[in-house]
Amino acid sequence: MPEFVDGRKPKINPLNDNFNKKEFKALWNQINKKAVYKVDFNSDELVKNSIAVINKELKVTELTYRVERGELSSGLTDDSIREGSGFKIKDSYDDHSGGSVHSKVQYDLLGKIGEATVLTRKTVASILSGIEDYQFDKFKKNPEQFIAEVSRLIKEQKASIIINKLSYDETNETFDADIFTASQSKQDFSKATDPLKRHIYDYVITDSNVEKEFAQKLDVSDEVVVYAKLPGGFFIPTPVGDYNPDWAISFKEGSVKHIYFIAETKGDLSTMKLRGIEDRKIECARKFFEQIEKTSTTEDKVKYDVATSYDTLMVAVGKSTAI
Numbered sequence: 001m002p003e004f005v006d007g008r009k010p011k012i013n014p015l016n017d018n019f020n021k022k023e024f025k026a027l028w029n030q031i032n033k034k035a036v037y038k039v040d041f042n043s044d045e046l047v048k049n050s051i052a053v054i055n056k057e058l059k060v061t062e063l064t065y066r067v068e069r070g071e072l073s074s075g076l077t078d079d080s081i082r083e084g085s086g087f088k089i090k091d092s093y094d095d096h097s098g099g100s101v102h103s104k105v106q107y108d109l110l111g112k113i114g115e116a117t118v119l120t121r122k123t124v125a126s127i128l129s130g131i132e133d134y135q136f137d138k139f140k141k142n143p144e145q146f147i148a149e150v151s152r153l154i155k156e157q158k159a160s161i162i163i164n165k166l167s168y169d170e171t172n173e174t175f176d177a178d179i180f181t182a183s184q185s186k187q188d189f190s191k192a193t194d195p196l197k198r199h200i201y202d203y204v205i206t207d208s209n210v211e212k213e214f215a216q217k218l219d220v221s222d223e224v225v226v227y228a229k230l231p232g233g234f235f236i237p238t239p240v241g242d243y244n245p246d247w248a249i250s251f252k253e254g255s256v257k258h259i260y261f262i263a264e265t266k267g268d269l270s271t272m273k274l275r276g277i278e279d280r281k282i283e284c285a286r287k288f289f290e291q292i293e294k295t296s297t298t299e300d301k302v303k304y305d306v307a308t309s310y311d312t313l314m315v316a317v318g319k320s321t322a323i
Contacts, residue, residue, distance in 0.1 A: 013189075013192070013201045013202060013203050013205065014201065014202060015180060015181065015200055015201060016199075016200065016201065016202055018198060018199060018200045018226045019180065019200040021225065021226050021250075023225045023226050023250040024200060024225075024226045024228065024250055026250070026260075026298075026300075027226075027248055027249075027250045027260050027302075028177075028248070030260055030292070030296060030298070030300075030301075030302045031234075031248060031260075031262065031292065031302055032174045032175050033170050033171075033174060033292060034170070034171050034173040034174060034175065035168045035169060035170045035171060035236070035237070035288060035291065036168070036169055036171060036237065037166055037167065037168050037169075037237060037238065037239065037284070038166075038167055038169065039162050039165050039166050039167075039239060040165040041161065041162060041165060042161065042165070043119075043123050045161055046119075046123070046127075046154075046157060046158055046161055047123065047126045047127050047130065049157045049160075049161065050127045050153065050154045050157045050158075051127055051130040051131055053153050053156075053157055054127070054131045054135060054150060054153050054154075055131055055132050055135055057153060058131075058135050058138065058146075058149055058150065058153065059149065060138040060139075060141055060142045060145050060146050060149060061141075061142055061145060062141040062142060063141065063142045107143050107147070109128070109139070109143075109147065110124045110125055110128075112147050112151075113128075113147055113150055113151050113154070116147070116148075116151035116155070117151050117154045117155050117158060119154070119158075124154075127150075127154065128150075159239070159240055159277075159280045160280075162239045162240075163239075163280055163283050163284060163287075166238075166239065166284060166287055167287065167291075168287060168288050168291040169291075170291065170292075170295060175233065175234055178233075179231050179232075179233025179234055180200070180228075180231055180233075182231065182233055188205060189203070189205070191205050191206050191207070191212075192204070192205055192206075193206065193212060193215055193216065196215065196219045197219060198218065198219050198221075198224055198225070198226055198227060199215065199218075199219060199226075199227055199228065199229070200226065200227070200228045201228075201229070204229050205229070206229075208265075210265055210266070210308075210309075211229075211246070211265050213309070213310070214247070214263075214265050214307070214309065214310055214313075215227075215229070217309075217310030218247075218249065218310065221310070222252070222255075223251050223252050223255040223256055223314070223317075224249060224250070224251060224252070225250045225251065225252050226249075226250050227247060227248065227249040227250065228247065228248045228249075229246065229247060230244060230245055230246065230247065230248055231244075232244050236281075236284065236285050236288045238280070238281050238284035238285075239280075239284070240277050240280045240281060240284070241277065241281065243281040243282070243284060243285055245262050245263075245264055245285060245304070246263055246264050246265050247261075247262065247263040247264075247265065248260075248261075248262055249261045249262075249263060249313075251317060253300075256314075256317040256318055257317055257318025258300075258301070258302075258303040258316075258317045258318065259300045260300055260301065260302040260303065261302070261303050261304075261305075261313070261316070261317055262285075262289060262302060262303070262304040262305075263304075263305065263306070263307045263313055264282060264285070264304075264305070264306045264307070265306075265307055265308075266306055266307075266308060282306060285304060286304060288304075289302055289303070289304035303316070303317070
């Protein structure tokens, strides 16, 4: 079958002269550093915190049976059976009297939670033995949800402790500039902006309307010299997975407080839900860029923050925006 494409859309997203500007090269030299992280992990603290949060927050829904009664429709055919329309439901109700459907299933409780949380059986046993009886009794009501919820709560506590104890050390390695030209032929240009003048590529392939509007505002800003939507090949290692920041921006010297800025674009901070892994990655990134700032030998440091819009970015770099 032939592949139909929109001939009006660009087929590649080439780097342009902005990539070679001295301002972008200076910015890239600031952030183009690989690092390793280390964690001073305390299992006793994890056990204590996990017990407290499980006792406070664990919720498990009791298993029930959904009973439906009905009758076969008249004129039953093969098609009606395949479509599920051959049986007409008359009434239905939840039956709580049958006990757990898993009551006779044997569970390796320590093994399952240990596998999900990457903890030893001994540590998991210490956590489970410390929780209140009324919480542990929920295992009988719904074993699989109990395992899933307990594992989730433990992982969240583990991630919080890890980040609090996390530190970064720079290595002698850097990212190759080839990451800016990799995977150019597999981009979704239906999400491309109009041609840009300050971006290192001719277009920005956006992931959301927030990113699209952000790029458009950057491109017409007199304070911005050059900016880049960072490719996936640029990442920060974290204990909860690699993290790829959104934007690298170089501002006109003297126009703002921070000339070099790394921004993560998100929606309204008052309503967005930065939960779990994503939130932890952002906290790790803060520590990474704090380390970069400490070791930088130049007067102009790199700043990192989450921006909800171009206006909040300008506030972060010390520039008031028009009302």
